[in-house]
Amino acid sequence: KDSYAVTLLPGDGIGPEITAATKQVLQALATRCNFRIEWKEALIGGAAIDAKNDPFPQESLEQCLASDSVLLACIGGYKWDKNPRELRPETGLLKMRKEMGLFANLRPAKVLPQLIDASTLKREVVEGVDVMVVRELTGDVYFGTPKGIDMVNGQRVGYNNMIYSESEIDRIARVAGDVASKRGGKLCSVDKANVLDVSQLWRDVVTDVITKDFPEVELSHMYVDNAAMQLIRWPKQFDTIVCGNIFGDILSDEASMLVGSLGMLPSASIGESGPGVFEPCHGSAPDIAGQDKANPLAMILSAAMMLQYDLDRPEEAALLEKAVEAALDAGVRTPDLKQDNDGCKLVGCAEMGQVVAKLV
Amino acid sequence: KDSYAVTLLPGDGIGPEITAATKQVLQALATRCNFRIEWKEALIGGAAIDAKNDPFPQESLEQCLASDSVLLACIGGYKWDKNPRELRPETGLLKMRKEMGLFANLRPAKVLPQLIDASTLKREVVEGVDVMVVRELTGDVYFGTPKGIDMVNGQRVGYNNMIYSESEIDRIARVAGDVASKRGGKLCSVDKANVLDVSQLWRDVVTDVITKDFPEVELSHMYVDNAAMQLIRWPKQFDTIVCGNIFGDILSDEASMLVGSLGMLPSASIGESGPGVFEPCHGSAPDIAGQDKANPLAMILSAAMMLQYDLDRPEEAALLEKAVEAALDAGVRTPDLKQDNDGCKLVGCAEMGQVVAKLV
Ligand SMILES: CC(C)[C@H](C(=O)O)[C@@H](O)C(=O)O
Ligand SMILES: CC(C)[C@H](C(=O)O)[C@@H](O)C(=O)O
Numbered sequence: 161k162d163s164y165a166v167t168l169l170p171g172d173g174i175g176p177e178i179t180a181a182t183k184q185v186l187q188a189l190a191t192r193c194n195f196r197i198e199w200k201e202a203l204i205g206g207a208a209i210d211a212k213n214d215p216f217p218q219e220s221l222e223q224c225l226a227s228d229s230v231l232l233a234c235i236g237g238y239k240w241d242k243n244p245r246e247l248r249p250e251t252g253l254l255k256m257r258k259e260m261g262l263f264a265n266l267r268p269a270k271v272l273p274q275l276i277d278a279s280t281l282k283r284e285v286v287e288g289v290d291v292m293v294v295r296e297l298t299g300d301v302y303f304g305t306p307k308g309i310d311m312v313n314g315q316r317v318g319y320n321n322m323i324y325s326e327s328e329i330d331r332i333a334r335v336a337g338d339v340a341s342k343r344g345g346k347l348c349s350v351d352k353a354n355v356l357d358v359s360q361l362w363r364d365v366v367t368d369v370i371t372k373d374f375p376e377v378e379l380s381h382m383y384v385d386n387a388a389m390q391l392i393r394w395p396k397q398f399d400t401i402v403c404g405n406i407f408g409d410i411l412s413d414e415a416s417m418l419v420g421s422l423g424m425l426p427s428a429s430i431g432e433s434g435p436g437v438f439e440p441c442h443g444s445a446p447d448i449a450g451q452d453k454a455n456p457l458a459m460i461l462s463a464a465m466m467l468q469y470d471l472d473r474p475e476e477a478a479l480l481e482k483a484v485e486a487a488l489d490a491g492v493r494t495p496d497l498k499q500d501n502d503g504c505k506l507v508g509c510a511e512m513g514q515v516v517a518k519l520v
Numbered sequence: 521k522d523s524y525a526v527t528l529l530p531g532d533g534i535g536p537e538i539t540a541a542t543k544q545v546l547q548a549l550a551t552r553c554n555f556r557i558e559w560k561e562a563l564i565g566g567a568a569i570d571a572k573n574d575p576f577p578q579e580s581l582e583q584c585l586a587s588d589s590v591l592l593a594c595i596g597g598y599k600w601d602k603n604p605r606e607l608r609p610e611t612g613l614l615k616m617r618k619e620m621g622l623f624a625n626l627r628p629a630k631v632l633p634q635l636i637d638a639s640t641l642k643r644e645v646v647e648g649v650d651v652m653v654v655r656e657l658t659g660d661v662y663f664g665t666p667k668g669i670d671m672v673n674g675q676r677v678g679y680n681n682m683i684y685s686e687s688e689i690d691r692i693a694r695v696a697g698d699v700a701s702k703r704g705g706k707l708c709s710v711d712k713a714n715v716l717d718v719s720q721l722w723r724d725v726v727t728d729v730i731t732k733d734f735p736e737v738e739l740s741h742m743y744v745d746n747a748a749m750q751l752i753r754w755p756k757q758f759d760t761i762v763c764g765n766i767f768g769d770i771l772s773d774e775a776s777m778l779v780g781s782l783g784m785l786p787s788a789s790i791g792e793s794g795p796g797v798f799e800p801c802h803g804s805a806p807d808i809a810g811q812d813k814a815n816p817l818a819m820i821l822s823a824a825m826m827l828q829y830d831l832d833r834p835e836e837a838a839l840l841e842k843a844v845e846a847a848l849d850a851g852v853r854t855p856d857l858k859q860d861n862d863g864c865k866l867v868g869c870a871e872m873g874q875v876v877a878k879l880v
Contacts, residue, residue, distance in 0.1 A: 250714045280752055285640040301661070301682050307717050315686040318721030322661050323679035325672070352766070354610045357667050361678030385773040392640055392752065392777040406712070410770055413745040417752040 163196040164471055167227040167435075169220070172206040172249060173444025174454035174509070175233030181456035181513025182231065185480070186463050188517040193476050200227065204256065205235025205249035205444075215252025221259055224435060229470035230260075232439035233459055237446040258298050261431035263328070264335040265295040265408065266465070267441060269415040269425065274488035275497060278420030281392065289418050291391075291398045292343060294336040295408025297429055299328045302405045322358050324404065329365040331432070336366075336402035337374035344399035346378045350387045350407055362404060384411070391415055416441055423455030423496045426462035428469050436470045438462040452508035455494035457484055460516055483519040490515065523556040524831055527587040527795075529580070532566040532609060533804025534814035534869070535593030541816035541873025542591065545840070546823050548877040553836050560587065564616065565595025565609035565804075575612025581619055584795060589830035592616075592799035593819055597806040618658050621791035623688070624695040625655040625768065626825070627801060629775040629785065634848035635857060638780025641752065649778050651751075651758045652703060654696040655768025657789055659688045662765045682718050684764065689725040691792070696726075696762035697734035704759035706738045710747045710767055722764060744771070751775055776801055783815030783856045786822035788829050796830045798822040812868035815854035817844055820876055843879040850875065 166186075170179040183199065190197050202220040209215050215235075224230045235249040245251055256262070271279065271289040279286045304321030311317075333349075340347040349366045351359035363381055370379045382390065384407045390397060391411065395418050403411060416425045422442040430436035440458030448454060461484060467477035488497075492515050493504040507515070526546075530539040543559065550557050562580040569575050575595075584590045595609040605611055616622070631639065631649040639646045664681030671677075693709075700707040709726045711719035723741055730739045742750065744767045750757060751771065755778050763771060776785050782802040790796035800818030808814060821844060828837035848857075852875050853864040867875070 245720075248714070254715070280641050280645040280754075282640055282642055302715055304679070309717050309721050312685070316721055316725075317683060317685045318716075318718035319664070319681055319683035320716045320718050321679055322682050323677060325677045326675040352769075354608070355614070355662055356678075356680045357669050358678035358680050360605075361669050361676055365676075385769045388748065388770045388774040389777050389782075392774065394640075407770075409712075409745045410748045410767075414748040414752065414774065417749050422749075 162194065163198065164228040165198045165200065165226070167224050167230045168199060168201045169204045169230060169232040170201065170207070171204055171233045171235040171444060172237050173234060173446040173449040175235070175444055177450070177452065177454050177509045178440070178456040178459045179231070179233045181509055182459045182463050184513050185460050185517045185520065189476060189480055189520045192520055193479070195473070204232065204252050206237050206240045208252060209240055209243070209247055209249065213247070215247065215249050216255040221256070224256070224260060224437070227435050229435045229466050230437040231459070231463060231466060232437050234440060234442060234444040236444045254302065256437065257429060258303060260437065261298065261434065262429035262437055263296060263298040264332055264430050265297040266339065266428040266430070267293040267295060267412040267415070267425070269293070269419050271419055272424070272485060272488065274485065275420055275424065277499060278497060279418060280420070281418060286395065286418050289395045291395060291415050291418070292339060292400045293408060293412040293415055294332065294339055294400060294402045295412055296328065296332040296404050299324050300405030322356065322406070324358050324362060326361065326365055329362050330369055332402065333366045333369035334373070336400060337370050337377050340377045340400035341374055345376060346380070346399035348380045348382055348387070348398055348401050350382050350384050350401055350403040350411065352384050353381070354383060366402065387411060388414060391418070412441070421455070421496050423458055423494065424461065425458050426465050428462070428465040430469055436466070438466040438470070452510055453495050454509040455496050456509050456513050457494075460484060479520060483516050486519045487512065487515045490519070522554065523558065524588040525558045525560065525586070527584050527590045528559060528561045529564045529590060529592040530561065530567070531564050531593045531595040531804060532597050533594060533806040533809040535595070535804055537810070537812065537814050537869045538800070538816040538819045539591070539593045541869055542819045542823050544873050545820050545877045545880060549836060549840055549880045552880055553839070555833070564592065564612050566597050566600045568612060569600055569603070569607055569609065573607070575607065575609050576615040581616070584616070584620060584797070587795050589795045589826050590797045591819070591823060591826060592797050594800060594802060594804040596804045614662065616797065617789060618663060620797065621658065621794065622789035622797055623656060623658045624692055624790050625657040626699065626788040626790070627653040627655065627772040627775070627785070629653070629779050631779050632784070632845060632848065634845065635780055635784065637859060638857060639778060640780070641778060646755065646778050649755045651755060651775050651778070652699060652760045653768060653772040653775055654692065654699055654760060654762040655772055656688065656692040656764050659684050660765035682716070682766070684718050684722060686721065686725055689722050690729055692762065693726045693729035694733070696760060697730050697737050700737045700760035701734055705736060706740070706759035708740045708742055708747070708758055708761050710742050710744050710761055710763040710771065712744050713741070714743060726762065747771060748774060751778070772801070781815070781856050783818055783854065784821065785818050786825050788822070788825040790829055796826070798826040798830070812870055813855050814869040815856050816869050816873050820844060839880060843876050846879045847872065847875045850879070
């Protein structure tokens with residue numbers, strides 16, 4: 161296959177700028193490597209609320225499902241923060257994940273030698289860190305029912321069900337086992353099995369799947385509180401981490417800080433079959449939107465994950481990652497990466513895109 | 521009042537050693553400051569399972585409730601790890617919290633200048649950090665029902681209810697407001713209100729309580745994933761943090777890493793009335809138990825919190841804290857605190873206790 165339909169979801173805030181830069185880079189890569197991308201755009205988040213009064217309209221869903229893959233920039237902004245839940249940008253994101261069946265979220269946190277001093281952790285602690293967090297994305301307390309806010313004996317009570325079925329745990333364990341076996345071969349499953357029944361089932365099923373079907377993977381278990389500590393104490397002990405939706409939300413954001421800049425962190429959300437969604441971990445940064453100050457590298461690296469996981473072009477993915485490193489080696493830095501006296505040249509979002517496009 | 525009944529719960533692992541050291545220090549302080557402590561011991565955790573087949577026997581509960589305050593060392597060990605849930609040390613801890621009504625857990629993370637290099641974070645990031653995490657301790661997904669592991673359509677499903685009532689949120693918000701107003705006057709409430717109904721209620725009630733009854737406290741809200749990031753990115757932005765049981769479990773352990781050594785971190789668990797329980801944040805370290813290698817300072821600092829919160833002796837609490845700092849200034853270090861070429865003297869648990877006792 162040498163032609164792909166890719167849906168772009170530019171979203172809100174800095175979304176359109178980083179999308180433009182990423183598209184340019186992918187275009188350059190396609191030309192160089194002899195494949196074609198057919199681009200389509202669709203609405204999500206605040207942009208979709210403004211245009212269609214729905215944070216993820218049906219036509220966006222259909223457009224995404226009809227593509228080979230989806231590149232999402234970022235969503236949200238102050239403007240929609242006071243909206244009722246069904247009209248908030250985040251609700252569109254959750255709807256997209258659920259309706260596209262994107263149950264596995266892969267979030268690599270890899271410390272690049274060029275940016276090692278950007279971390280608030282000591283050099284010797286983060287040097288060489290390369291952790292992959294595999295987060296379950298369509299279950300847990302995020303989607304569990306019953307949920308709501310009720311009146312009980314004259315007072316309000318709020319509740320959400322933290323729930324996992326065996327099959328949900330089984331399939332994410334298989335993704336994690338597969339990922340771990342292609343990386344360092346070590347998988348750490350994070351839960352709170354000393355307190356939670358749902359975690360007890362999680363631990364039992366993960367243990368079954370990995371020991372039976374991934375005997376080459378070395379499995380360990382860790383309580384979530386301890387994992388939050390160990391990620392700071394000695395992150396190099398981790399290779400691949402697997403956890404449920406809410407623990408993964410917390411730990412993957414924590415792990416991103418090892419790298420120092422959120423502006424460098426890609427993610428992949430994939431399902432059993434069908435297109436995945438690839439997006440940077442950062443938000444829409446409304447305060448710098450439209451000022452050509454955003455860092456497009458996380459979205460560019462998300463495009464690399466798309467090449468690897470959805471378009472089955474691992475060589476092109478590697479080429480793109482190398483181009484990003486080469487841009488950093490060339491000494492260009494967006495404002496979020498720039499440090500005093502680093503001898504580097506400050507560039508905007510568009511120029512960073514051009515530099516990487518030239519280097520692919 | 522100048523005589524107090526204090527129950528000691530030595531628990532497991534290094535528990536008995538650090539308890540002995542702490543008792544000695546408190547004895548010295550009592551003598552110097554003219555008050556008396558009547559000591560009693562009771563069983564909890566593995567020790568209680570071995571002796572009574574119950575991780576928190578009724579007689580321990582009664583003993584605790586009949587005291588002015590309770591000092592707990594630590595519980596747990598490999599020996600009981602495979603036990604069924606009702607015969608595990610942690611279950612005793614949860615039972616103690618619930619039955620004693622200890623709904624507020626205070627976990628300070630204060631970076632001492634003497635130990636600043638023990639942290640894996642850069643000096644400029646942790647220098648001067650002084651965060652207090654106020655964690656709700658008897659609600660949330662820890663105790664919520666329904667819960668269990670059921671068969672549904674031929675597969676197992678595990679679930680726990682993440683639930684808070686208005687009154688539960690109200691009372692922890694008041695503790696947090698009070699704590700914040702006596703500290704830096706800033707309170708950050710952590711939740712996941714963009715996804716969870718229970719967090720929406722949490723946010724609403726905390727906002728009501730603080731704006732109405734603690735107008736002098738500056739309140740902010742943060743999503744838990746962002747909080748996990750910000751604690752590493754720039755911890756000095758925080759003064760007092762308040763959160764539910766599970767988010768507090770994770771974030772307080774993460775915050776403890778700012779300090780570098782778990783061996784320095786005390787905690788207080790208090791209720792509406794009646795005795796509180798004061799305990800170090802660290803575990804029972806079975807691998808070094810009985811070898812005189814443990815660090816008693818976290819338990820000694822927990823005793824200082826007991827003096828402050830339960831025995832109403834803030835001056836003696838301050839004196840004890842100063843004695844701990846003076847011991848560090850005097851250059852003695854237990855193995856967990858010792859760093860190469862720090863010019864300090866390596867001491868055991870008992871000797872550290874003697875040094876602090878002499879300094880009070
Ligand atoms: C925006 C929010 C709903 C979302 C989540 O919690 O999953 C975000 O934090 C993320 O991690 O992608
Ligand atoms: C041992 C465990 C049940 C406990 C908890 O999760 O509350 C511990 O981690 C703590 O923080 O005191």
